[in-house]
């Protein structure tokens with residue numbers, strides 16, 4: 001079954017709404033987003049809806065393949081991005097880059 005909703009930590013909300021964060025990197029439990037579908041975005045902490053995004057692409061990636069290009073799309077340094085991913089998904093090496101466009105926020 002494909003996914004129609006996604007949760008983000010509140011600390012990412014401003015970057016998403018300003019268009020500075022245009023990808024999210026998830027584990028295999030969230031790989032089933034379909035390109036060209038609309039997804040509702042809420043906060044992880046309280047479930048508060050804050051925007052709607054259009055899924056553009058979903059691509060597998062390993063932790064070691066994360067690059068400055070991905071970091072820029074996350075509005076982070078590569079060091080910050082790798083630390084965030086390791087904090088959220090400790091030890092997970094098979095990941096997915098979900099590229100999206102902000103629709104309504």
Ligand SMILES: CC(=O)Nc1cc[nH]c(=O)n1
Nearest residue numbers: 007008009024025044088
């Ligand atoms: C709630 C949650 O897992 N949020 C994440 C995880 C990875 N990247 C991201 O931007 N947000």
